Ligand code: SF4
C-alpha cells in the first residue's frame with residue numbers, strides 16, 4: 125500500500141472529526157420541546173373555546189406559511205379578516221391576535237424554535253408580549 | 259444556527275450571486291387557506307383613492323403642528339433620533355416654504371409665507387417614482403385605495419426609493435431604532451422597524467382598517483381634511499372645489515394626493 129501510514133492517520137482524523145459532536149455532547153439528547161398553552165388569557169376562555177384559528181396539527185406544521193400569507197393579505201391587499209375553516213373570524217395579526225392568547229413567547233415560540241435551531245426574525249420588529257416571570 | 263434578518267439578507271444576496279438562489283419553496287397553502295376566506299373588516303374605511311388637504315390657515319402656533327406630529331410618531335413607534343440629522347426618522351414634519359415648494363419662491367413673497375413652516379408627509383402620489391424603482395416591490399401602490407405602502411419584510415435597504423422620491427419623504431434606519439423609542443409611550447399594537455429598512459408615512463392603513471381616521475387628522479382639530487378624492491361628495495373634494503389649492507412640485511408628474519390651502 126502506498127502511503128499507508130498517511131491514509132490511516134487521515135482516516136483516524138476524519139473519524140475523529142465526524143464523531144466529535146456526538147462525543148462532545150456525551151450522547152445526551154436535548155429535552156423534547158414542550159410548548160405551553162396554559163397562559164392566563166387562554167385559561168380565561170371557556171373550555172370549548174380554547175381553540176387556535178386552525179387545528180393544532182395544521183398550526184404545528186404550517187404556521188410559518190400561514191403567517192406569510194396573512195402578512196401579504198393584510199399589507200398588500202388590505203384584507204384583515206380571516207375566516208377559519210370552522211367559520212370563526214379573526215383579525216390577521218401576529219402581534220394583536222396570535223400573541224394575545226400566546227402571551228408566553230418564551231414557553232410557546234422559543235421552546236420549539238430553539239430545539240429545531242431556527243431563529244425567525246419576527247421579533248426584530250414585532251413587539252413581543254410582556255411576560256410575567258414565573 | 260442563529261440568524262437575524264440582516265444576516266439572512268446577506269446570505270440570500272450572496273447565494274443569489276453564486277447562482278444558488280432557489281425558487282421559493284412556499285407555494286400556496288391556498289388549498290387550505292383559500293383566498294375566499296379573506297375579507298376586509300366590515301367597519302374599515304374605504305376609498306378609491308385617499309387624499310389629504312392641509313389647511314395651513316389653521317396652523318397658528320407651534321403646538322398645532324406638534325400635536326399632529328406627536329400623534330403620528332407615537333402610534334407608529336417612530337424613534338426620536340436627534341444626534342445626527344442624517345439618521346433622523348420622520349413620517350410627518352415641518353418644512354420651510356422654500357424647501358417644500360422649491361422653484362416657486364419669489365423675491366417679493368410675503369414674509370408671512372416665507373417663514374411659515376408647512377406640514378409635510380409622504381404625498382401618496384398617484385404616479386409614485388419610489389414604487390417604480392423598488393427592486394423588491396417592498397414599496398408599492400395599493401390597488402384598492404392608492405396608498406403607497408411599505409412591506410418592511412421585503413425591504414432590502416437599497417435606498418433607491420429615497421433617491422427617487424422628490425419630496426424627501428423617506429427615512430432610512432441607519433441604526434437600530436428600538437432604543438430610541440420612548441418605552442413608556444410605545445404602541446404595543448404596532449410593530450417597530452429594524453436597522454436597514456426604509457420607512458415613511460403609510461397613511462395609517464392599520465387605523466383605516468379598523469374604521470379610524472389617520473392619527474394626525476384626528477389630532478389636527480380640523481386642520482387636516484382626509485377623504486376619497488374620487489368621491490365628489492367627500493370632505494376633501496368639497497374643500498378643493500371651494501378654495502384655491504396647490505401641491506408640492508406638480509411639474510414632476512408624480513401627482514401627489516396631498517393638497518395645501520392657505
Ligand atoms: S411622496 Fe415620495 S415616497 Fe411618497 S409616494 Fe410620492 S414619491 Fe413615493
Ligand code: SF4
Nearest residue numbers: 392413414416417419
Ligand atoms: S430601500 Fe427598500 S423600499 Fe426602498 S427601494 Fe430599496 S428595497 Fe425598495
